[in-house]
Amino acid sequence: GENVEQHPSTLSVQEGDSAVIKCTYSDSASNYFPWYKQELGKRPQLIIDIRSNVGEKKDQRIAVTLNKTAKHFSLHITETQPEDSAVYFCAASITGTASKLTFGTGTRLQVTL
Amino acid sequence: NAGVTQTPKFQVLKTGQSMTLQCAQDMNHNSMYWYRQDPGMGLRLIYYSASEGTTDKGEVPNGYNVSRLNKREFSLRLESAAPSQTSVYFCASSEVPEGSEQYFGPGTRLTVT
Numbered sequence: 192g193e194n195v196e197q198h199p200s201t202l203s204v205q206e207g208d209s210a211v212i213k214c215t216y217s218d219s220a221s222n223y224f225p226w227y228k229q230e231l232g233k234r235p236q237l238i239i240d241i242r243s244n245v246g247e248k249k250d251q252r253i254a255v256t257l258n259k260t261a262k263h264f265s266l267h268i269t270e271t272q273p274e275d276s277a278v279y280f281c282a283a284s285i286t287g288t289a290s291k292l293t294f295g296t297g298t299r300l301q302v303t304l
Numbered sequence: 305n306a307g308v309t310q311t312p313k314f315q316v317l318k319t320g321q322s323m324t325l326q327c328a329q330d331m332n333h334n335s336m337y338w339y340r341q342d343p344g345m346g347l348r349l350i351y352y353s354a355s356e357g358t359t360d361k362g363e364v365p366n367g368y369n370v371s372r373l374n375k376r377e378f379s380l381r382l383e384s385a386a387p388s389q390t391s392v393y394f395c396a397s398s399e400v401p402e403g404s405e406q407y408f409g410p411g412t413r414l415t416v417t
Contacts, residue, residue, distance in 0.1 A: 197346075225405070225406075234409060234410050234411060237405045240405070280346055291352060291362065292349070292406065293363075294346040294347040294348070296344060296345060297344075297346050
């Protein structure tokens with residue numbers, strides 16, 4: 192089955208700096224790659240997603256890039272703010288498996304003042 | 305709309321006891337999912353239901369059973385709880401099975417002693 196690896200497990204940045212979280216996946220058939228944000232004690236929520244026919248997608252301060260050849264995708268957060276502090280999960284979905292997402296193990300992002 | 309709701313919020317069980325976690329969604333979604341979240345392990349799929357009347361195993365189904373009662377409700381049952389099932393359980397739903405946003409419930413924190 193699919194395997195998703197996520198790095199780093201923790202990341203500390205100063206407010207205003209950029210943060211990058213990277214994920215690799217194993218199954219070349221995967222074609223849907225969402226990112227979820229989970230604040231402490233809360234439920235995961237989708238922040239951005241990308242499909243295999245697109246190389247990059249942006250939404251304000253957040254962007255995701257996908258390299259299908261290398262089987263990796265990354266989340267980029269620019270101009271970080273304290274409210275960006277949370278755990279971020281990447282995930283991958285294999286075509287035809289009823290959106291069965293395989294999640295990475297998460298990155299705890301801490302934005303310091 | 306309440307979105308995805310789960311009951312109970314917290315539960316403590318003794319080894320060998322049984323219980324059912326309830327999940328309901330009011331978004332008219334076709335697909336529903338049960339995940340468990342353990343520290344450092346991300347979210348792992350236990351069971352899912354691509355559409356009303358169907359259920360399938362996910363990554364970690366052992367020790368669990370599910371029932372898709374109707375389009376709105378998807379329950380998870382632990383027949384004989386074990387300490388290894390101590391975890392936070394999240395229910396989620398999505399409009400269609402493939403490549404769409406999953407909406408998560410608030411979670412149930414289960415402790416098995």
